[in-house]
Amino acid sequence: MPIFEFQCKKCKTIFEELIFSSADEKKTVCPKCGSKKSEKLMSVFAGSKSGCSSCASTSCSTS
Numbered sequence: 001m002p003i004f005e006f007q008c009k010k011c012k013t014i015f016e017e018l019i020f021s022s023a024d025e026k027k028t029v030c031p032k033c034g035s036k037k038s039e040k041l042m043s044v045f046a047g048s049k050s051g052c053s054s055c056a057s058t059s060c061s062t063s
């Protein structure tokens with residue numbers, strides 16, 4: 001499921017939305033204040049939290 005995290009630019013609330021297309025991205029509404037101005041946070045899947053891609057160590061400085 002393509003779930004992305006968004007952060008409201010107005011009240012800084014972080015919420016999750018199901019995104020199937022870039023049009024859905026523009027329709028995200030903050031559940032707290034109703035603002036449509038939010039930014040997409042880095043997906044945990046695409047992030048670098050797993051560490052170095054070659055040695056898998058989080059302390060490796062090559063990546």
Ligand SMILES: [Zn+2]
Nearest residue numbers: 008011030033
């Ligand atoms: Zn908000």
